[in-house]
Amino acid sequence: MSSIPGAAAGAARQRLGKTSAAASFALIGVALAAVIGTFAYVGGWFTPNALTPARITDGFEHVDGVHPGFRRNHAKGVGVSGFFESNGNGVRLSKAVVFRPGRVPVIGRFSLGGGRPYVADTPDAVRGLGLQFSLPDGELWRTAMINLPVFPVRTPEAFYQLLIASKPDPSTSKPDPATMKAFLARHPETVKALTVIKGQPVSSGFGNSTFHGLNAFRFSSPAGDSIPVRWLVTPMQPFEAASAGSAPRAKNSLFDALIAAIHRQPLQWRLVVIIGQPGDPTNDASIGWPAERQQVDVGTLTLDRVESDETSAAADINFDPLVLPAGITPSDDPLPSARSAVYSQSFTRRAGETKQPSAITPADVRRGG
Amino acid sequence: MSTQRRQFTAFSRLLHWTMAAMVLTMLCIGVAMVVSLDRYHVLVSIHRPLGIAILILVVVRFVNRLLNPPPPFPGTMPGAERLAATASEFAMYGLMFVLPLVGWGMLSAARYPIVLFGSVHLPFILPQDARLYSVLRMAHTLLAYVFFLTFIAHFAAILFHTLIVRDGMLKRMVPWNIRPE
Numbered sequence: 001m002s003s004i005p006g007a008a009a010g011a012a013r014q015r016l017g018k019t020s021a022a023a024s025f026a027l028i029g030v031a032l033a034a035v036i037g038t039f040a041y042v043g044g045w046f047t048p049n050a051l052t053p054a055r056i057t058d059g060f061e062h063v064d065g066v067h068p069g070f071r072r073n074h075a076k077g078v079g080v081s082g083f084f085e086s087n088g089n090g091v092r093l094s095k096a097v098v099f100r101p102g103r104v105p106v107i108g109r110f111s112l113g114g115g116r117p118y119v120a121d122t123p124d125a126v127r128g129l130g131l132q133f134s135l136p137d138g139e140l141w142r143t144a145m146i147n148l149p150v151f152p153v154r155t156p157e158a159f160y161q162l163l164i165a166s167k168p169d170p171s172t173s174k175p176d177p178a179t180m181k182a183f184l185a186r187h188p189e190t191v192k193a194l195t196v197i198k199g200q201p202v203s204s205g206f207g208n209s210t211f212h213g214l215n216a217f218r219f220s221s222p223a224g225d226s227i228p229v230r231w232l233v234t235p236m237q238p239f240e241a242a243s244a245g246s247a248p249r250a251k252n253s254l255f256d257a258l259i260a261a262i263h264r265q266p267l268q269w270r271l272v273v274i275i276g277q278p279g280d281p282t283n284d285a286s287i288g289w290p291a292e293r294q295q296v297d298v299g300t301l302t303l304d305r306v307e308s309d310e311t312s313a314a315a316d317i318n319f320d321p322l323v324l325p326a327g328i329t330p331s332d333d334p335l336p337s338a339r340s341a342v343y344s345q346s347f348t349r350r351a352g353e354t355k356q357p358s359a360i361t362p363a364d365v366r367r368g369g
Numbered sequence: 370m371s372t373q374r375r376q377f378t379a380f381s382r383l384l385h386w387t388m389a390a391m392v393l394t395m396l397c398i399g400v401a402m403v404v405s406l407d408r409y410h411v412l413v414s415i416h417r418p419l420g421i422a423i424l425i426l427v428v429v430r431f432v433n434r435l436l437n438p439p440p441p442f443p444g445t446m447p448g449a450e451r452l453a454a455t456a457s458e459f460a461m462y463g464l465m466f467v468l469p470l471v472g473w474g475m476l477s478a479a480r481y482p483i484v485l486f487g488s489v490h491l492p493f494i495l496p497q498d499a500r501l502y503s504v505l506r507m508a509h510t511l512l513a514y515v516f517f518l519t520f521i522a523h524f525a526a527i528l529f530h531t532l533i534v535r536d537g538m539l540k541r542m543v544p545w546n547i548r549p550e
Contacts, residue, residue, distance in 0.1 A: 024532035031528055032521065039517060043400030052404040097488070138490060140482050156406045316499050317480065322410050326488035334407050341402075341409035347479065352503035 053341035056160050057349065063167040064115030069355020072346040074128045074144075076119055077111030078255055078360050079312020082266060082303040084133055090273060090298035093227060094219035096327030097135045099298055107132045108303060109314040110206045110258060113146065118359045121254040123202050123242035129211040129233070130319030131301070142323035144339070145211035145233065149200050150193045151285035156338035158187055193286040204240040206258040207267045215321065215339075216282035216331040219273075228276030228331060230289065233269035233301055237261075255360050259306050263368045266304035270297050282331035308365050309358040318347040374440045376541050381437055384430045385542055391423055392465065396517050417472075418485045424469035431462055443536040457523055464516045471512060475505035 044050055060072040067075060083103045090099030098104055112119060113126030126146050133141040153159045165183040166175045184191050203209045213231040221227055250256060261267060275294040281287065309315040322330060322340040330336050377385065395416065402412035442451050476483050477493035479502040484490045495501060530538035540547050 021533060027532060028525065028528045032525055035524065036521065039397060039400065042397045044404035050404065051406060053406060053409070054404075056406075137488060138492075139488055140480075316497060320481070323482055330410060337408065337410040338406035340413075341406050344409075348503065348506055351479070351499035351506070 051157055051160055053338075053345040056156065056163070056338075056342045057345040059160055059163045060115045060346070063163060067115065067117050067356070068353035069350050070115070070117045070358075071111075071350060072115050074109075074111035074113060074130075075115050075117035076255075076359050077109045077128070077309060078258065078365070079307040079309060079314035080108045080110060080262070080303045081305045081307075081313070082106050082108075082301065084271065084299055084301050086299035087297070089296050091222070093221055093229070093273060093275070093296065093298075094327040095222055096141070096219070096325045097137055097139060098133050098141055098325060099327075102136075104136065105134045106301060106303070107134075107312075107314050107317060109309075109312070109317070109319065110255070112254070117356075120251045121249065123204075123254075125254075127206055127209050127211070127254070129206075129209075130314070130317070132314075132317055132319065132323075133325075135325055139325040140323050141325045141328065142317070142319050142321065143213055143231070144319040144321050144343075145213050147203075147209040147211055148197050148214070149210075149212055150196050150288050151214045151335070152190050152193045152197070153187065154189055154284050154286045155334055158190070159335070159338070162187075162190065189284070189286045196288065201239075202242045203235075204242050204257075205254055205261070207261045208235045208237040208239050210234050211269070213321075214285045215333045215336045216276065216280075216285070217324070217333075217336075218282075218329045218331050220327050220329060226329075228280060228282045230274045230276070232272050232274070234272055236268040236270065236300075252360060252364070256364070259360075259365055260368050262303065262306040266302045268303075269301040271299050271301055272296065273298055283333045285333060285335055306365055308360050308362040310362050318343050320344065376543075376547060377439055378437045379546070381433060381439075382542055382544055384426065384433060386544055388423065388426055388430065388465070391419060391426070392516070392520070395419055395423065396513060396520075399513050414484075417476075417483055420469040420472050421483075421485060421491065423465055424473075427462060427465035431466075434462070440541050443530070443534075443538050445530075445534050445536040454526065457519055460519055461516070461523070464512060464519065468509065468512050468516060471505050471509045475502050475509055478502040478505060 040046065044052065057072050064072075064075070071077075082105075084098070084106050085103050086099050086101055088099070088101035090096075091101075093099070108129060108131040111128040111130070112121065113128060119125070126148060128144065128146050130144040131142065135141065153162055161183055165179045168174055169176050211233045216228055216230050219227045219229050258267075273296045274289060275296065276282065276289055277293065280289045280293070307314075320340050320343050321336045324330070376382070398412050398416050398419070402409055402416060405412055442454070446454070473483060473491065474495045477495040478498045480493065480497050482490050483493075527539055530536055
């Protein structure tokens, strides 16, 4: 074979060129894979079993079914409106405009816990009150409270497990005792919380229920302090215990009574802020703070109008507990962020669906319960 | 003939790299926050003001683009590729403008406050409407994925020119000044 040096060098150069081009293409591939991989990683593609807002929302649908157009939790409810009259006692605690003396409009919603929009009212069902305060500077404050003194769990993961464990067995229509027992064995904090919850007498209706914010937040004071707080609203309507026994009740007995009461006269609650002390846990909604903690009455909530979800402005409000005005900030409690995420997921799902009529119709409200 | 610029102006390059960082951060926060529980609130609190910052900067950038046209493409680029490059450039300007606007609009339709910092928040730009929110929410996600794919194409093209064609295209946009020819 004749060998021509120039041609050989050319071929070598070409081979080198080919190798170098291949290396360059490989480099491009690696660079693109790194960018796409990072994007996929932060988007959770590599952790398909991680707990996400969508999975928790799926959990509600798994337990209570899919009811298009309804909230995935606290599905059954009525809208209310009125105002909050601040007495100025909160001004030294927080810079939030809502605490300056004066009146701000409020939209709210009373509800029952769970995702079943037509569930029959029972005294031991969890009662919810969502509130939106519209501040004069255009800021909004939303809080979603329930009538339990403490929350049964501390973390979103435990919440999800408890949710799944509480799915009623179709044959007994009660949660599977073995599953629940296994959950409680793993979560002593829930056992303690349930003891506290069961120790609190249940009131006869929405109007004389105390509603607890449960999660800890922080107030930024005008003096520059960051104060750990919790809040609750205590009824000015006198306490009356829920009647015991299994006397047959109307399907909407709690809501009927609420509507009738508001038609008679406005219902009122005091907004009470509990001031935490150093050392009080702010990351654990399953335990209350010591009873001797200072409680400051910062004003009165008056609810003088009730409406069906069909007509109420509250129906389209997501009572996201992290819609906060300047002067109120989240604490290290892991639940509010998770609630915010899951409420958003639930809101997005129902916003795109066509809703069936609510259990409490505009006619029910007109009739006065 | 005056010596033609080989690079984008320093201000154009500053805008490009600043916004590149902002947009990539934004896309990552976007996909991360929708699967987050504990970090959801922190991520959302960054996502909203950062989106508005991008909306403001893209207007500045678009005006700057009209005032300071880019340096010529390298001779290695055929006409069709030049057209594709310019089209993707304007597609990205469009997305940087439309994505924050759709975000602002969807939050308005759902009446989520758009807090920038402290008590400073934006007004609602659409009436409260859950259906409208739902449509805009889907559009927001879809457009974000389109943006990510457009970015990948842009990134792949510049890598190809830099490592395979070796026509020095990247020099047009490097943050430092290069010597004139």
